[in-house]
Amino acid sequence: xxxxxxxxxxxxxxxxxxxxxxxxxxxxxxxxxxxxxxxxxxxxxxxxxxxxxxxxxxxxxxxxxxxxxxxxxxxxxxxxxxxxxxxxxxxxxxxxxxxxxxxxxxxxxxxxxxxxxxxxxxxxxxxxxxxxxxxxxxxxxxxxxxxxxxxxxxxxxxxxxxxxxxxxxxxxxxxxxxxxxxxxxxxxxxxxxxxxxxxxxxxxxxxxxxxxxxxxxxxxxxxxxxxxxxxxxxxxxxxxxxxxxxxxxxxxxxxxxxxxxxxxxxxxxxxxxxxxxxxxxxxxxxxxxxxxxxxxxxxxxxxxxxxxxxxxxxxxxxxxxxxxxxxxxxxxxxxxxxxxxx
Numbered sequence: 001x002x003x004x005x006x007x008x009x010x011x012x013x014x015x016x017x018x019x020x021x022x023x024x025x026x027x028x029x030x031x032x033x034x035x036x037x038x039x040x041x042x043x044x045x046x047x048x049x050x051x052x053x054x055x056x057x058x059x060x061x062x063x064x065x066x067x068x069x070x071x072x073x074x075x076x077x078x079x080x081x082x083x084x085x086x087x088x089x090x091x092x093x094x095x096x097x098x099x100x101x102x103x104x105x106x107x108x109x110x111x112x113x114x115x116x117x118x119x120x121x122x123x124x125x126x127x128x129x130x131x132x133x134x135x136x137x138x139x140x141x142x143x144x145x146x147x148x149x150x151x152x153x154x155x156x157x158x159x160x161x162x163x164x165x166x167x168x169x170x171x172x173x174x175x176x177x178x179x180x181x182x183x184x185x186x187x188x189x190x191x192x193x194x195x196x197x198x199x200x201x202x203x204x205x206x207x208x209x210x211x212x213x214x215x216x217x218x219x220x221x222x223x224x225x226x227x228x229x230x231x232x233x234x235x236x237x238x239x240x241x242x243x244x245x246x247x248x249x250x251x252x253x254x255x256x257x258x259x260x261x262x263x264x265x266x267x268x269x270x271x272x273x274x275x276x277x278x279x280x281x282x283x284x285x286x287x288x289x290x291x292x293x294x295x296x297x298x299x300x301x302x303x304x305x306x307x308x309x310x311x312x313x314x315x316x317x318x319x320x321x322x323x324x325x326x327x328x329x330x331x332x333x334x335x336x337x338x339x340x341x342x
Contacts, residue, residue, distance in 0.1 A: 002089075002307045005031040005064040007055045007079065009039040010159075012093055013070030015259050016122070018047060021068065023263075023297050026304035033058045055079050059086040066116075066307065069093060072166040077102035080117065084109045089116035091303060095176040096317070098168055100324040107317045116306060118313060119320045122296045123177040124184060126252040130292035131274050132237050133185060135246055140278050142243025147185065148223040149178045149237055151251070152230030162204025169197070169206040170226045171330055178224045179214070180323050188218035190322070193329035194339045202228060212330050237274070244278025254296050263296065 004021050006013050009032050021029050032043040033052040040051040052058040055067070059082070067083040068091045069076055077097040080090045090110075096119045097103050110117035123129060136144055151174045160166040161173060171179070183190070192215045197207035209227040216222065225234070237248040250272030257266040274289040298314070305311035329340040 001028050002026060002065050002304060003028050003030040003063045004066045004068060005033065005052075005058045005061065006068045006070055007033045007058065008070035008093075009034040009036070009043050010070065013068075014039075014043070014046075017068050017070050017091075017093070017120070018043070019258060019261070019263075020122075020297060020300045022047070024300035024304045026308045027066070027300060030063055031058055031061060055082060059083060059088065065089060066091065066303070068120075072160045073168050073172055074098055074166045077106055080106050081109050084113045084115040084117065087113065087115070089307065091116075091118050091120055093120045094180070095119075095168060095172040095327070096320045096324055098172075100321060100328050103317065103321045103324040107321060110317060116303070116313065117317045118303060118315045119317065120299060121177060121180045121315050121320070122299050123181065123252070124315065125294040125296050125298050126181075126254075127268060127291040127294035128236055128248050128250070128252055128272075128274075129181050129185075130294055131248065131289055132239060132246065134292055135274065135276060135289060136185065136239070136241075140244055140276055141239060141241030141246060142278075144239050144241040145219060146221050146223075146240040147182070147237075148225070148234075148239070149181065150225045150227075150234040151178070151236070152225075152227045152233035154231055155228055156202035157204060157206055157228060162202070162206055164205045167206060168327070169331075170210045170228070171195075171207075171212065171224075171327060174226045175210065175212070175224055175330075176323060176327070178226070179326050180320065182214060182222045182224070183319060183322050183326075186216045186218070186220050186222060188216040188220065190214050190326050190329075190342050191217050192339050192341050193326060193333050195330040195333040196337075197334045200229060207334075210334075212333075214326060244276055246274055246276050248272065248274040252294055254294060258296070 031050040066089045195212040198209040214222040239246040302314040333340040
């Protein structure tokens with residue numbers, strides 16, 4: 001049994017990490033650290049755990065073997081390094097850190113201390129992403145050459161997520177998931193990024209809308225668009241291949257069901273099934289694909305199985321380092337207005 005301590009008890013720490021850790025066989029939520037006394041009292045009541053004010057205090061607890069960082073992005077690197085230097089394994093909420101140089105330092109400490117280091121990219125278990133991957137792997141689209149993934153809503157970012165110094169901006173929130181999915185879907189290296197950010201109405205200094213084009217060495221163009229000022233949404237997925245095309249509406253439903261304490265009950269609107277038009281035996285064929293079920297619980301179950309049984313780590317930090325290199329290029333492109341080579 002691996003004893004887990006979570007640092008941060010805001011929405012992510014409470015609704016995502018504490019809940020999902022509690023469902024993993026082989027993990028035991030033992031402590032939570034938060035600077036907010038009211039949140040500490042809430043955590044103790046909800047999970048019957050010990051509470052600490054800081055990560056440094058929690059690291060003195062010899063029971064804790066795995067630290068989960070559900071804290072603002074700009075302190076991920078320093079906290080992860082502090083925890084690993086203290087002999088703890090670490091899971092960092094996405095985004096991994098603020099830049100590729102920080103990611104490289106984190107990975108180096110992980111290797112030197114022989115500590116597990118992973119990043120909470122739970123959306124590798126989104127049903128939509130898994131369905132797109134299945135359609136590509138099964139050859140229904142031929143060779144994909146254009147992939148567009150979009151998250152549109154109309155609302156302001158809140159709290160520290162509206163502060164670019166602490167959060168990094170829109171691409172470091174939803175965008176980090178979408179870029180991570182790109183790295184998994186495309187069997188090629190990213191070579192360049194062109195990115196534009198727009199700021200119009202919401203408080204804070206992060207973008208209201210951001211649009212990035214990632215070019216891969218094998219010719220695939222992958223577009224990531226995240227907007228907080230979209231009254232009408234685009235499809236979540238749009239893929240063109242040499243043989244067919246795919247369109248899929250709707251975000252994964254697991255978050256809402258998870259907030260209600262019943263992630264296993266998550267159901268998708270049947271209208272959000274992927275639509276495909278392709279060629280089969282030379283004939284134009286239209287079809288709808290049932291969404292591949294996604295299971296966010298798989299992330300922490302994998303962490304438990306790695307630490308308890310020596311299984312392979314599903315989300316390796318080296319892969320996420322590639323995500324950070326793309327984010328670095330996207331940031332540079334926004335600042336210069338130029339295409340940035342990776």
